[in-house]
Amino acid sequence: MDSNSRLFAQNGDPAFPKIVLPDIPDLSRIEVYEANGGYSALKKALGMAPEAVTDEVKKSGLRGRGGAAFPTGLKWTFMPKGTEKPKYLAINADESEPGSFKDRQILEYNPHQLVEGILIASYAMGITSAYIYIRGEYYKWMMILQGAIDEAFSRGYIGDNIAGSNYSVNVYVHRGAGAYICGEESGLMESIEGKRGYPRVKPPFPAQNGLWGNPTTINNVETITNVPAIIWNGAEWFSKIGASKHPGTLLFGVSGHVKNPGVFELPSGTLLTEIIYNYAGGVIGDKKIKMVIPGGSSMPPIRGDQLDGVKMDADSLRTVGSAIGTGGVIVMDEDTDLTSVLLRVAKFYWHESCGQCTPCREGTGWIRKILQRICDGGGKTEDLDLLNRIANNIEGNTICALGDAAAWPIKFTIQRFRNELEEEILSKARAKSAA
Ligand SMILES: Cc1cc2nc3c(=O)[nH]c(=O)nc-3n(C[C@H](O)[C@H](O)[C@H](O)COP(=O)(O)O)c2cc1C
Incomplete structure (x- = not known):
């Protein structure tokens, strides 16, 4: 390879190497x-x-x-x-x-x-x-x-x-x-x-x-x-690139309520807020953020009011009670209905559970049904404790980590958004009885 080679991060700003997605047209040829x-x-x-x-x-x-x-x-x-x-x-x-x-x-x-x-x-x-x-x-x-x-x-x-x-x-x-x-x-x-x-x-x-x-x-x-x-x-x-214990660049796939969704290759340890606001263009309508899932749907969510200083690498995310997962950042604005989000996520894991382990096969179905009832206006705030119990009984009790993936969004969203979820349950129940 000559010194003018543009592959393997020899190109561009060395502070922002593009290791896996270099800016070279027609590179697939x-x-x-x-x-x-x-x-x-x-x-x-x-x-x-x-x-x-x-x-x-x-x-x-x-x-x-x-x-x-x-x-x-x-x-x-x-x-x-x-x-x-x-x-x-x-x-x-x-x-x-x-x-x-x-x-x-x-x-x-x-x-x-x-x-x-x-x-x-x-x-x-x-x-x-x-x-x-x-x-x-x-x-x-x-x-x-x-x-x-x-x-x-x-x-x-x-x-x-x-x-x-x-x-x-x-x-x-x-x-x-x-x-x-x-x-x-x-x-x-x-x-x-x-x-x-x-x-x-x-x-x-x-x-x-x-x-x-x-x-x-x-x-x-x-x-x-x-x-x-x-x-x-x-x-x-x-x-020497990025976070010392999780070095290199990471591909961050940003989706949800952002103006410029897409995949951005950045050094590990980049601030989550920088990814959302500088690269993904910020939130549509310049609304506040309610919740961010930093690494794909199974990772524990972070509250929108706790994003400051959060760095995107495995160890930094662990310190804020989440995980890097696949680097899939899902941004949800202040108007997001969290019970609907949980129902959507729960339907996915219920559908994808292979059915081999009882806690996952049955638990994902129960979670889905309870969330459906909540979204239909038939929920009680105590349902959150029931959901939490079911999630805890799935986590760690299955052959593979799909069980944890199904349990974490439920368990950690309840832990971190209890007030918001209770309000949604009560307001959906009120809307149903007023109908
Ligand atoms: C339910 C489930 C789905 C997974 N899906 C993927 C996937 O699509 N791609 C992937 O690379 N790893 C996936 N993994 C993780 C893999 O089991 C495995 O850890 C990974 O491929 C190892 O590659 P790595 O060491 O290079 O990260 C999944 C794990 C679970 C439990």
């Missing part, structure tokens, strides 16, 4: 990607020992962008070495959490950097088959991705002896059929195996017992798209 230095990081990685590649990712501090912010390099070290078994990489492009639409941008505008990241990750872990699990509704993005894979194959980056090395790897796209549960990593693997997407009991974890019983690493699209830049620029470069 391989000629453009290569002309800007694309696939050089792969060549560099192939000249390193696989362990050195993993070590670089570990030292960079990269953490997963799929929700749990788990350290990526550490996850890669869980893959067994010296095994006769085939090892697999599964890339999670299911992106079905309401409020999350950031991976789609990578698939549309920078698919080759994802492919390059997959090849580097596969080499680091001794993997010879990688699957990209993409949500069924993403047909357009599946076609773009498949086009990029075909191009990379035709240029010798995928297949046998890639880029002139003695390493061989294949990359396959697997389409989902529209189920949120298949974004959960073990549900995803069941689905790739052609089975119903029922999450598996853990342990054993995927690195021991993943796809077809073989060692498997699952990583999110955005996570892996960071890898070529880390290998090219080095771990130290990456570790």
Whole structure:
């Protein structure tokens, strides 16, 4: 890659690097990607020992962008070495959490950097088959991705002896059929195996017992798209961007009552208010904010009057009782009817519960019914305690984290907006009796 390369954050203001979504027109075409230095990081990685590649990712501090912010390099070290078994990489492009639409941008505008990241990750872990699990509704993005894979194959980056090395790897796209549960990593693997997407009991974890019983690493699209830049620029470069314990840029997908919704790539630790007001244009009609969900619909909400100083990285959000999730920021203005929001969210989790665990299967249905009754004017303020009890009985009592995802919006909205919810319940009940 020459020094004029615009890929891998060499472009623009170094204080605001664009690592995964650089401003380069037509980057999804391989000629453009290569002309800007694309696939050089792969060549560099192939000249390193696989362990050195993993070590670089570990030292960079990269953490997963799929929700749990788990350290990526550490996850890669869980893959067994010296095994006769085939090892697999599964890339999670299911992106079905309401409020999350950031991976789609990578698939549309920078698919080759994802492919390059997959090849580097596969080499680091001794993997010879990688699957990209993409949500069924993403047909357009599946076609773009498949086009990029075909191009990379035709240029010798995928297949046998890639880029002139003695390493061989294949990359396959697997389409989902529209189920949120298949974004959960073990549900995803069941689905790739052609089975119903029922999450598996853990342990054993995927690195021991993943796809077809073989060692498997699952990583999110955005996570892996960071890898070529880390290998090219080095771990130290990456570790100095943004929040020190959760470094790099994050894709913030902002939706709801904002003037300029969209996906913004910014350093981790950027102020939430800066994202809302400077990038997403502020609130429509310049109204006040009642509630913000910072990381996709399952994350605990923050009150509009408590946004000052909130930084968008995993550790900072934990200190204010929330979580970074997928960086999907949902903004709700002062006129938002919170019981209707909760009902909408509850319907989603009830519909998407796979039904395997009783607390989730039954609890999500009860929550939905109670919220429906409240919205129809038949609620009592004590219903909030009932909802809280049901949410507490789901949380932590299920095989996978869909249970927590269903419980948290209910539990934390009640905890943080009790007065507002009580007022809504009473006013809906009054409206019904006056009708
Ligand atoms: C119900 C549910 C849905 C999920 N959906 C996604 C998803 O669409 N994309 C994703 O990357 N991770 C999703 N996850 C998280 C994955 O299980 C997994 O932690 C992630 O893909 C790991 O990648 P990372 O370490 O790169 O973040 C979901 C988890 C749960 C419980």
